[in-house]
Amino acid sequence: MHDDARVPIDTSVPHSARVWDYWLGGKENYPVDREAGDAVLRFLPGIATSAKQDRAFLGRAVRFVVAEGVRQFLDLGTGLPTVDNTHEVAQRVAPDARIVYVDNDPLVLLHARALLHSSPQGRCDYVQADIRDTGTVLDRAARTLDLTRPVGLMLLGVLNHILDDDEARRVVAGILEVLAPGSFLVISHTCDATTDELDGEAMRGAVRTVMERGGTPICARSPERIEGFFAGTRLLDPGVVSCSRWRPEPSPWREAEVPHFCGVGVLSEPV
Template sequence: MAQEPGQSPKIDTSVPHSARIWDFWLGGKDNYPVDREAGEAVLRVLPVIATSARQDRAFLGRAVRFLASQGIRQYLDLGTGLPTVDNTHEVAQRAAPESRIVYVDNDPLVLTHARVLLTSSPRGACDYIQADIRTTGAVLAAAADTLDFDEPVALMLLGVLNHILDDDQARRLVADLLEGLAPGSYLVISHTCDATTDELDGEAMRRAVQEVMDRGGTPIRARSPEQIQYLFNQARLLEPGVVSCSRWRPDPSPAPLPEVPHYSGVAILTSTR
């Protein structure tokens, strides 16, 4: 690992942080007053955001269960966020105990909780890398200690590309990571969306993003569904395409779940490296 979980990195509690705000919306306890204040301010502008956070987490579970059903046994989870219920390794190893998972994040608070992300089943493996996901070569090299990149890997980019503000940089990052993966690998993305539909107010999302940034929080870029879809350009997007994360292959329900301003998709890498 690039940094041992036992170390004590400096945590800045004077400004809000996206991972801690997200934790607040999920009902977690790993947040500070400044995060709760920012989270409440966003809720006043965009009340659906807490539902969006929960639906994004539910999407992770459905996506990983789908990947496990397709024989995927390796996961590279970038922009991990704070541990909560049903982390990637828990869902994956519940379906296939031999699954191997590598988490990557540069948030020092995530590092302090990394031990929760390393509770692997005896047959599988988990690792945590303290790194900036934009250093793609270093990330892939470190992950190779746990993952076999000659075999398919699920590349998980949930709620992290919205922190890459430049569109070209976000696309290059995805392309560089996919370049290191074998055919048959999968790409999973969820992303803050500024879609304007009958259920979603794109302007409210833009105000919510500005609220966080005005308070000194982590910069966020909401993208349109078309812009998010373009991030999948190097792989073949699976049905139902890029949709609200609540509506990506949902579990049976008496009524359709409400659309939320967090869109997602899953694609398969079919070309050779």
């Protein structure tokens, strides 16, 4: 499908997807990524837990959307394949689910085949594109998805790489305006909230560390700014919260907050 030999991989600077992979305990990372990841850990010792809670949120959100009858997903800013990708979670419950992954990262392109092991009843596809080019994204996604029917739109850990709020909102709105009523918007985002359990200054220090080392730019936003991305949808309970606290599995204890917040909205009417 792709000519992997032509994919350029720069291992001289840290890469956000590889650093995230390192925090998740993966193997698709290099010394420069581990060094950057460790530098961030000095500011945010719980960031590896945050990465795992974000992945757990993905699983709960996908299962919720499938339970609501949705059988197709558009996953923007896919990142490196790891345990329980969107299609694996969805097709475990609904084998006929269809998933389109979108990313502009050549490293993700290199691993695209790992993403495309669909169930026989369903289908997976991978689109190499910048999510800001919503026209291209939608045109290519329509080869696999029926956009006249509800879609689960996944934006996990990707809007924080679009530094301008207006541009990030345009990306979300540009996709939503084409999706059918009954579609769901699922977002997770680096958060700079200061609460009893989160130190906003620590997050800002971590962001500076990544930027100074030449990593992918990151913008941590407040819960209120993250909530703004759900304009045009009905934000479901419990709203925009820590990934650890979005409809967690039953547990005798309350999970600590992590500096990655999330929410799920439903598109009741066309935007």
